[in-house]
């Protein structure tokens with residue numbers, strides 16, 4: 001199928017893009033086009049105006065921030081994030097997760113801003129953004145504001161973006177001392193959307209107990225689900241097998257997974273339990289070394305690292 005007719009603008013600067021979005025309330029930004037174009041071809045979206053962001057090279061950056069974190073421009077391609085040495089060093093959860101997003105050809109075009117703004121409940125990037133306590137920089141002609149990722153995702157394919165507003169960047173804080181992360185997902189084939197996925201970030205205190213845990217699930221609700229029950233089950237406890245199992249059981253209290261042609265709700269609940277346990281085991285292993293009874297597993301290879309531009 002072909003999309004209905006639309007007007008097309010290709011601004012050369014962020015200011016020009018924001019002015020066009022302000023001028024055309026029914027406009028949609030076009031980033032990698034990997035979600036928007038198929039949606040238009042199926043006529044699920046029929047924007048009258050497209051504002052193409054692909055000339056905005058000043059939004060296509062990955063740079064270390066002064067506090068030890070990293071800033072990623074909205075037009076950074078997913079493949080560039082996957083291969084970035086800065087991301088590998090400062091946001092290893094993101095580096096570990098990127099190979100699970102679709103296929104290399106799609107990641108070559110797909111952008112960080114596009115994935116966040118699209119807010120697909122089965123997408124990996126939103127869950128990672130919430131797990132890492134990312135802050136999103138949103139721009140419009142009236143200025144800029146910064147929002148926690150947790151507050152950005154408001155529902156099924158819905159975000160806190162106001163009309164005329166763009167995601168301009170994602171800021172990730174420096175990894176805390178004695179912290180580690182892990183990602184797990186199950187999809188029918190590699191590159192398919194996940195049936196369930198889990199991103200987790202854990203931190204130990206000086207006594208080796210769990211000081212904080214962020215367990216975020218995808219494909220189990222209307223958006224990324226941060227499990228308060230899993231965090232409570234781990235808080236202050238030695239992160240052994242018993243605490244991890246308790247957290248993995250607790251996670252389902254926070255979920256209301258859908259049943260669809262891909263998987264039943266019961267199967268998704270079972271996956272949530274198993275994947276949470278695996279992800280937490282691996283994260284705790286990474287932060288304090290393997291303990292008795294903890295299974296070892298090699299993390300997926302994120303592929304060759306190339307220097308950032």
Ligand SMILES: Cc1cc2nc3c(=O)[nH]c(=O)nc-3n(C[C@H](O)[C@H](O)[C@H](O)COP(=O)(O)OP(=O)(O)OC[C@H]3O[C@@H](n4cnc5c(N)ncnc54)[C@H](O)[C@@H]3O)c2cc1C
Nearest residue numbers: 029031032033034035036102110111113114115117123167
């Ligand atoms: C076959 C296939 C498999 C896929 N599998 C996965 C998968 O497993 N996991 C996954 O996460 N994704 C998957 N995707 C989606 C892919 O990752 C997309 O790249 C991503 O969802 C959207 O990024 P994009 O840059 O292509 O955005 P676009 O398609 O250009 O835009 C998506 C939406 O975001 C809006 N938008 C884009 N940029 C901005 C911005 N800066 N500010 C505000 N709004 C903006 C657009 O107006 C549009 O509404 C898959 C896609 C395909 C085609």
